[in-house]
Amino acid sequence: MRVVLASSSPSRLAVLRNAGIEPDVRTSGVDEDAVVADLPTDRRDPEAVVQALALAKARAVAEELADPEAVVIGGDSMLLIDGELQGKPHTEEETVRRWLHQRGKTAELLSGHAVLRGTARYTEVSRSRIHFAVASDRDIRAYAHTGEPFGCAGAFTLEALGGWFIDRVEGDPSGVLGLSLPVVRRALASFGLPVSAAWNRV
Template sequence: MRIVLASQSPSRLGILRSAGVEPVIRPADVDEDALLAELIDAPPAERVAALASAKAAAVADDFPDDVVIGCDSMLLLDGELQGKPHTVDATTERWRRQAGKTAELLTGHCIIRGSERVVDTATTRVFFADATDADIQAYARSGEPLECAGAFTLEALGGWFIDRIEGDPSSVIGLSLPLLRRALYSFSLDVSDFWAR
């Protein structure tokens, strides 16, 4: 039995590898914009959980004997969900809005094993530094935050600009190990079953 990651996120892969797991990588092809448009009135946690569920379900049939993980993260800032900024200009603008503020990073998870399924969302409060405009622009130009939910990383250059978090650090990076552990236990599996030998 293997863990299958329905994502091409290097951060999620890094979390699993650091935790002793070498997953099968099978990125899911999901129209995230269309799904979010259908769920426009749903609560934020439900929206990110729905994205995670769509990703896991897209590949689960190909891995009936394995554990499939789908995840999605978005930042809840001033009551609005923020996805990946994609461009330097959008990243700069986002950071000018979030610098010095507190927001919630929501990471939806869907973990599937055969007919069993756990869907949950981890929420972590992020306290952003009041970064200078020069640092905001330099960080945006670095390219690092362009494809990150919330336009930041915790584990690399972005760590300079996060004063603190309240919650699960691994969920901020993209995949909650505590949430995954609880899901595996609910399937009567041990975490150590998946450690690379």
């Protein structure tokens, strides 16, 4: 089975590799702001936003491939904190600002998934609760200076340096990394495919 990851996220790629899949990696080039702007104003709730972005990315890559047998996986993650969706920080200053706001708080990480195969489609949003540590100003600035959290939902990477500042996670562990294995398993099952058919690193 050909599995195509419509994402440049190192975390999503690592999830699939550790689960026995070496996917083709394609970036979609989707204009995320345009996708959100095209949503009707009454359908811009947090789940709808991450789901629309995941689907747009998967569709763009699937159309480019034109391979009806390929399984294309698109994903998008955002942090929902204090009722507002947070995108990905891209600068040291923005990362520090985010962490000064979220330290000691609990938030939800929403990960939208869109899995396509030919004309078949499976979409689902996984939710996980993140309990942030009360990180010190010094550690926050040091973490931001590494650049590691740039481009990461929630301004952290659970599997690397950011793991020092996450006290607890409730929910799907792989979903926190941006790609839920249970969701992908359910998607494959909806296409009549066993998970083991996708393994190519075992």
